[in-house]
Amino acid sequence: MNEVRLLDHPVVEHRLATLRDKRTDRDTFRQLISEISRFMAYEALRDLGTAPVVIDTPVADGALARRVIENVLVVPILRAGLGMVQAIQEVVPLTEVAHVGLRRDEETFHSEVYLNRLPSDLSGRRVIVCDPMLATGGSLVQVCDLLVARGAHEVIALCIIASVPGIATFQASHPLVGLYCAAVDPTLNEVGFIIPGLGDAGDRLFGPPD
Numbered sequence: 001m002n003e004v005r006l007l008d009h010p011v012v013e014h015r016l017a018t019l020r021d022k023r024t025d026r027d028t029f030r031q032l033i034s035e036i037s038r039f040m041a042y043e044a045l046r047d048l049g050t051a052p053v054v055i056d057t058p059v060a061d062g063a064l065a066r067r068v069i070e071n072v073l074v075v076p077i078l079r080a081g082l083g084m085v086q087a088i089q090e091v092v093p094l095t096e097v098a099h100v101g102l103r104r105d106e107e108t109f110h111s112e113v114y115l116n117r118l119p120s121d122l123s124g125r126r127v128i129v130c131d132p133m134l135a136t137g138g139s140l141v142q143v144c145d146l147l148v149a150r151g152a153h154e155v156i157a158l159c160i161i162a163s164v165p166g167i168a169t170f171q172a173s174h175p176l177v178g179l180y181c182a183a184v185d186p187t188l189n190e191v192g193f194i195i196p197g198l199g200d201a202g203d204r205l206f207g208p209p210d
Contacts, residue, residue: 004167005043005180012039012182019160020198029204030083033132033160036182037087040158044128044180045072045092068093073127073152075100077143078115080202081130084158088128100146102139111139113146122152129155132201134162134181135194137169144174154178160201161185163194 018024019032049070057063071094076082078101089095101115119125127147131140140157147155156178157170163185170179185194198204 002171002176002178004162004184005178006184007036007039007043007180007182009039012036016161016183020196022199024204026204026207033083033201033205034087036160037084037130037158038091040160040180040182041088041091041128044156044158044178048072048092070094070126071096073098073119073122073125074130075118075127075143075147076130077102077139080132080200080205083201083205084130084132084160088130088158100143102142104139111142113142116146118146118150120150122147122150124153126154127152127156129157131157132160133194133197134159134166134170134179135188135197136163136192137166137173140166140170141173144170144177148174156180161194161197163188163197166194 015032015036019029048068050066051069053065053067055063055065072092074085074088074095074097076085076099078099085097098119099115099117100113102111103114104111129140129143134140144155158180161183162181165188167184185197187195189195
C-alpha cells in the first residue's frame with residue numbers, strides 16, 4: 001500500500017493557515033490553492049520521464065541537458081478540482097486535461113457521475129487526479145475506478161486537505177494509488193465536511209451555485 005505523502009513544509013503550512021481562515025477573500029483563496037498545487041505537483045512528479053538533449057549555452061556549445069518527454073493526464077474532479085489545474089500545467093511541461101464531474105447526494109453522500117471526458121484507453125499513461133478536499137473518499141474512489149478500468153499505468157491523487165476516515169476509505173479501494181496531501185484533518189461533521197477543514201472549496205473558489 002502506498003503511504004500518504006504529507007507536504008509538511010513551513011511555506012505550505014503558512015499558506016494553509018490563510019486558506020483555512022473564513023475571512024480570506026475569493027481571489028486570495030484561489031491564489032493559495034494554486035500555489036499549494038504547484039508544490040504538490042513538484043513533489044509528486046520527481047520521477048517524470050525525461051530524455052537527454054544537447055544544447056548550446058551563451059558560453060559553451062554541446063552542453064548536455066535533459067528535457068521532459070512524458071505527457072501527463074491531469075483529471076480535475078469538478079468543480080473544485082479546476083482550481084488546481086492551471087498551477088499544475090505551469091509546473092509540468094507536457095499535459096493534457098480530462099474533466100470528470102460528480103454530483104453529490106446531500107443525504108446519502110453518494111456521488112453520481114454527470115460528466116466523463118476520460119480517454120477510453122489510458123494504457124501507459126500517468127494520471128494526476130485533482131481534488132482539493134478528500135472528505136468521505138467516495139468521489140475519489142469513483143474517479144480512480146474509472147481510471148483503472150481504462151488501464152492507467154499510474155494514478156496519483158493530489159488533495160490539499162484530507163480526512164482520516166476519507167483516507168481509510170480511499171486506500172481500502174485503491175491501495176496502489178499515490179496520495180499527496182498538504183494537511184490531514186481528524187474527522188468529518190454530520191454532513192460530510194472535513195473538520196476543521198476550510199469549508200466548501202468549490203464555493204470558496206467560484207462562488208455558491210445557483
